[in-house]
Amino acid sequence: MKNASAATAFISVISLLLLALLALYSQTGSHTVQHHSERLAVLLEFGDLSAQISEEILLITTNARLNYDRISQLQARQRLAVQQQFNDGPFRNGLDSEALKLLSDYQQALEQQELLIEDIKLHAALVRNGLLYLPQLVGQMHRENHAITTEARELMSRMLRYQLFRQTNGQADIHQQLQTLQQKAPDDHLSQHFLYHASQQLRHLGQVQQELDSLLALDSQQLLRQIEASYHRHHQQQMQRADHFNLGLLLLIILLLLILSAMFLKWQQAQERTEQAHNLLSDAVSSLKEAFALFDDQGRLRLYNQPWLNAYPWLDTRQPLDWQSFQQQQKQAGVQQTANQSDTGGSAQYTEQTPDQRWFLASDSNTSNGGKVCVRTDITEEKKVEEQLRRVATIFETANEAIMVVEGNGRIKAVNPAFTRITGYSEAEILGQNPKILKSGRHNAYFYHAFWQSLQQQGNWSGEIWNRRRCGQIYPQWLSVSALRNDQGQILEYVSVFTDITQRKKDEAHIHRQAYYDALTGLPNRSLLTDRLELAMDTSKQKNQPLALMFIDLDRFKYVNDTLGHKWGDTLLNLVAQRLQHCINREDTLARFGGDEFVLLMPQITSNRDATLAAENIIRRLSHPFDLAGRDITIGASIGIALYPDDATTADELMRHADLAMYRAKNTGRNQLQFFTSGLQLQAAELMELEQDLRMAIDAGQLQVHYQPIVSSEQGQIRGVEALLRWQHPQRGWIPPDQFIALAEDTGLIGPIGYWVLETACHQAAVWNRQGAGLYLSVNLSGRQKELGLTAEVLARLLQQSGLQARDLMLEITESLLLDDHRGAAEWLASFKALGVQLAIDDFGTGYSSLSYLKRYPLDTLKIDRSFIRDCTNNPEDALLVDAIIAMARSLKLKLIAEGVETAEQQTHLQSLGCELLQGYLFATALPPEELTRRLTEAATRS
Numbered sequence: 015m016k017n018a019s020a021a022t023a024f025i026s027v028i029s030l031l032l033l034a035l036l037a038l039y040s041q042t043g044s045h046t047v048q049h050h051s052e053r054l055a056v057l058l059e060f061g062d063l064s065a066q067i068s069e070e071i072l073l074i075t076t077n078a079r080l081n082y083d084r085i086s087q088l089q090a091r092q093r094l095a096v097q098q099q100f101n102d103g104p105f106r107n108g109l110d111s112e113a114l115k116l117l118s119d120y121q122q123a124l125e126q127q128e129l130l131i132e133d134i135k136l137h138a139a140l141v142r143n144g145l146l147y148l149p150q151l152v153g154q155m156h157r158e159n160h161a162i163t164t165e166a167r168e169l170m171s172r173m174l175r176y177q178l179f180r181q182t183n184g185q186a187d188i189h190q191q192l193q194t195l196q197q198k199a200p201d202d203h204l205s206q207h208f209l210y211h212a213s214q215q216l217r218h219l220g221q222v223q224q225e226l227d228s229l230l231a232l233d234s235q236q237l238l239r240q241i242e243a244s245y246h247r248h249h250q251q252q253m254q255r256a257d258h259f260n261l262g263l264l265l266l267i268i269l270l271l272l273i274l275s276a277m278f279l280k281w282q283q284a285q286e287r288t289e290q291a292h293n294l295l296s297d298a299v300s301s302l303k304e305a306f307a308l309f310d311d312q313g314r315l316r317l318y319n320q321p322w323l324n325a326y327p328w329l330d331t332r333q334p335l336d337w338q339s340f341q342q343q344q345k346q347a348g349v350q351q352t353a354n355q356s357d358t359g360g361s362a363q364y365t366e367q368t369p370d371q372r373w374f375l376a377s378d379s380n381t382s383n384g385g386k387v388c389v390r391t392d393i394t395e396e397k398k399v400e401e402q403l404r405r406v407a408t409i410f411e412t413a414n415e416a417i418m419v420v421e422g423n424g425r426i427k428a429v430n431p432a433f434t435r436i437t438g439y440s441e442a443e444i445l446g447q448n449p450k451i452l453k454s455g456r457h458n459a460y461f462y463h464a465f466w467q468s469l470q471q472q473g474n475w476s477g478e479i480w481n482r483r484r485c486g487q488i489y490p491q492w493l494s495v496s497a498l499r500n501d502q503g504q505i506l507e508y509v510s511v512f513t514d515i516t517q518r519k520k521d522e523a524h525i526h527r528q529a530y531y532d533a534l535t536g537l538p539n540r541s542l543l544t545d546r547l548e549l550a551m552d553t554s555k556q557k558n559q560p561l562a563l564m565f566i567d568l569d570r571f572k573y574v575n576d577t578l579g580h581k582w583g584d585t586l587l588n589l590v591a592q593r594l595q596h597c598i599n600r601e602d603t604l605a606r607f608g609g610d611e612f613v614l615l616m617p618q619i620t621s622n623r624d625a626t627l628a629a630e631n632i633i634r635r636l637s638h639p640f641d642l643a644g645r646d647i648t649i650g651a652s653i654g655i656a657l658y659p660d661d662a663t664t665a666d667e668l669m670r671h672a673d674l675a676m677y678r679a680k681n682t683g684r685n686q687l688q689f690f691t692s693g694l695q696l697q698a699a700e701l702m703e704l705e706q707d708l709r710m711a712i713d714a715g716q717l718q719v720h721y722q723p724i725v726s727s728e729q730g731q732i733r734g735v736e737a738l739l740r741w742q743h744p745q746r747g748w749i750p751p752d753q754f755i756a757l758a759e760d761t762g763l764i765g766p767i768g769y770w771v772l773e774t775a776c777h778q779a780a781v782w783n784r785q786g787a788g789l790y791l792s793v794n795l796s797g798r799q800k801e802l803g804l805t806a807e808v809l810a811r812l813l814q815q816s817g818l819q820a821r822d823l824m825l826e827i828t829e830s831l832l833l834d835d836h837r838g839a840a841e842w843l844a845s846f847k848a849l850g851v852q853l854a855i856d857d858f859g860t861g862y863s864s865l866s867y868l869k870r871y872p873l874d875t876l877k878i879d880r881s882f883i884r885d886c887t888n889n890p891e892d893a894l895l896v897d898a899i900i901a902m903a904r905s906l907k908l909k910l911i912a913e914g915v916e917t918a919e920q921q922t923h924l925q926s927l928g929c930e931l932l933q934g935y936l937f938a939t940a941l942p943p944e945e946l947t948r949r950l951t952e953a954a955t956r957s
């Protein structure tokens with residue numbers, strides 16, 4: 015680059031020189047000719063002036079010119095010309111010494127000429143005066159007839175002729191004549207005067223002649239010609255020299271032209287070479303994988319390749335880019351440079367991170383001519399690998415898993431800290447050892463054979479293995495071994511990663527226990543039972559041997575749990591489990607299915623009888639009292655039995671059928687066993703159908719609310735009504751609530767149904783009360799309605815919408831709901847009570863009849879169950895019980911209603927006991943609203 019510009023500069027200089035020489039060459043000749051012409055003109059001018067002056071001198075000396083104006087002008091011009099051309103002018107320039115000498119002589123001659131001319135002018139004037147005076151004297155002589163008049167005249171005319179023609183020896187002849195005359199002339203004044211002036215005249219003539227001679231002798235013209243000749247010679251020489259110079263110049267020009275051509279040729283070749291080199295460089299740069307850019311000495315971007323643009327896609331290369339703006343754009347784009355730039359010999363090396371997370375190794379090197387070569391190597395992958403390696407190293411160091419690298423020859427090459435933690439071997443102790451050192455001796459040869467076979471064939475093995483710690487303890491590991499092979503497929507290393515799974519195994523065992531065993535009794539749970547049942551069914555199928563599945567549900571367990579508390583309930587379950595275990599064979603599985611349900615799987619029965627005997631044995635054993643909290647507690651068991659393959663094809667089906675049978679056993683009375691029959695299944699199917707129908711019953715308008723009057727024991731006046739639900743099924747006709755309320759509760763349908771009953775009954779009661787009936791409305795409440803959305807807010811809104819006063823609504827709850835206190839029943843009831851609604855406990859006496867419930871809940875009324883009323887007049891025990899209930903209600907300030915009053919005796923008896931309100935068929939069954947309206951109207955009319 016530098017050479018190229020030097021060459022360009024050199025060519026430029028030569029070209030300029032050439033141009034100057036050409037200009038000089040063209041100027042040289044013309045200048046010399048012009049100069050020469052000018053000089054010749056000067057010389058001519060001087061010659062001309064000289065000739066004119068000589069002419070004037072001649073005229074003056076011959077008296078042809080009487081004034082000196084012209085000659086003075088010519089002299090003045092001559093002086094000026096001398097001054098301008100010879101002294102100051104360029105005439106002298108370039109004259110040789112000879113010409114200069116001649117010029118000097120010429121100037122001197124002109125100066126002498128000037129003096130002589132002045133003398134001539136003076137003496138010529140004297141002569142002219144003399145010539146004017148002498149004729150006067152001759153005339154006087156003539157007039158005086160002077161003796162010498164003739165001689166005087168002769169002399170005078172000779173002097174005149176002499177003046178005009180200047181004959182040779184003329185002056186001497188005149189002088190002779192004068193002397194002759196002087197001798198002859200008389201001595202008078204006129205003669206003497208004439209002779210004096212004649213001699214003076216002659217003297218002046220002689221002076222003029224002398225001066226003219228001197229002037230001629232000066233011969234300035236001759237000098238001028240010499241100068242001209244000398245100058246001509248000099249000019250010739252100059253011309254010759256100029257020719258030589260021009261020739262030389264021409265030669266020089268030709269030489270320079272040749273040099274220039276040669277240089278141009280060379281320059282062109284150099285240019286071509288440079289272009290080739292540039293193209294080569296461009297190609298090389300383009301083919302570079304690395305990003306490359308070249309900035310020239312001015313900092314301008316001159317060359318770059320595609321990887322450069324790829325590296326910095328934000329660079330705007332449409333505009334000329336320089337180093338400064340490049341760096342600025344990099345900064346703006348957010349390119350980060352490492353602080354530790356290494357600067358070696360003018361080149362900087364550093365790393366760059368672009369905002370899109372690419373890494374470059376950057377190298378900026380200064381070129382010899384002040385430019386900059388920038389190379390960017392994409393090291394993103396290397397960085398990733400580096401990062402990866404760092405991560406791997408960190409993982410290796412910090413991993414919780416032990417890592418062990420074993421060379422192909424079986425020597426341990428590397429272990430991590432976790433290895434030391436788990437095995438107890440330090441790095442120093444274990445490196446170089448054979449992994450056999452870790453062997454526990456717990457696995458047989460077959461195990462290791464499979465281990466090595468997997469490693470050789472699949473390249474890895476993973477599984478559980480028992481190894482030995484440094485301290486000798488044997489422990490389980492989860493081990494993964496991978497074989498690393500080289501390109502030739504030879505195993506170089508084995509990398510083992512293992513964890514100590516001692517704790518995990520314990521946890522697994524724990525989890526397994528939790529997953530498959532009942533935490534309370536330690537018996538297999540439902541999951542394990544299912545697994546075993548499926549297995550047993552498979553075996554049964556294969557061996558063609560029937561099996562029995564028994565569902566055992568404890569009777570009265572809820573009672574124990576609720577009265578004695580959960581702790582004693584748990585104890586009872588454990589005792590039951592122990593007793594049951596004494597009833598089973600080794601191959602049987604006894605499981606706790608949940609709550610108070612146990613399941614017995616008998617995989618090897620020969621007939622139904624085996625199952626029957628086992629079930630009877632269980633019932634018998636469980637019917638014996640249990641010693642709980644110092645009390646003998648008697649419970650019982652209801653057992654349902656299903657057989658495989660007779661009763662089901664799948665485990666799930668078998669369990670459902672056994673469960674169904676158990677329900678039937680429970681419903682038919684306690685301590686019963688029931689085999690599954692297809693009839694049971696039919697009933698279950700019917701129940702399902704009933705459920706479907708019930709779902710649609712509200713919308714289909716099949717439900718109705720009937721109202722059973724509650725009357726005062728004394729006057730038999732209707733004081734209240736109990737809302738009782740009725741379902742008129744399109745196919746089955748009237749279905750009593752006993753048959754579908756439990757179903758509605760089980761399915762959650764009691765939520766919408768219960769709401770509908772409340773809404774309908776409240777509306778109806780409000781209508782009656784607006785008509786002046788003054789009734790309270792009693793509505794049965796199911797415990798499940800609590801979780802199905804019946805809240806105090808809902809009830810309040812319902813009351814407001816119906817217009818029934820809260821105090822005129824009584825909600826009847828069962829004892830079982832009160833037993834549910836742990837599920838928030840108390841708060842629920844309290845929220846209704848807070849609205850002003852009354853609460854009554856229904857069917858009192860059939861459940862656990864705990865006094866504590868009555869005290870704990872905000873109850874207003876107690877309804878004595880009809881089972882006590884039925885025999886209260888003929889069974890002293892029932893009579894006593896009713897008496898006791900009434901007394902207790904009184905003491906708790908609860909109102910009393912006796913339900914199921916069917917006879918006048920019952921009415922009288924209850925009346926005598928002080929029971930204020932009575933309900934029963936004696937007064938009315940549950941009536942449709944229209945019927946009750948009619949009766950109310952009748953009653954009102956009566957009163």
Ligand SMILES: Nc1nc2c(ncn2[C@@H]2O[C@H](COP(=O)(O)O[C@H]3[C@@H](O)[C@H](n4cnc5c(=O)[nH]c(N)nc54)O[C@@H]3COP(=O)(O)O)[C@@H](O)[C@H]2O)c(=O)[nH]1
Binds near residue numbers: 771913933936
């Ligand atoms: N949660 C809800 N339960 C309801 C609702 N409607 C009814 N039921 C409950 O269904 C059970 C059976 O009721 P039902 O068949 O209507 O029987 C009632 C009366 O008809 C019957 N009764 C009344 N007097 C006599 C009588 O002199 N003899 C006799 N054998 N039976 C009589 O008693 C039932 C009323 O009992 P109770 O509710 O305990 O006051 C029943 O348990 C209802 O609670 C409902 O909408 N929701």
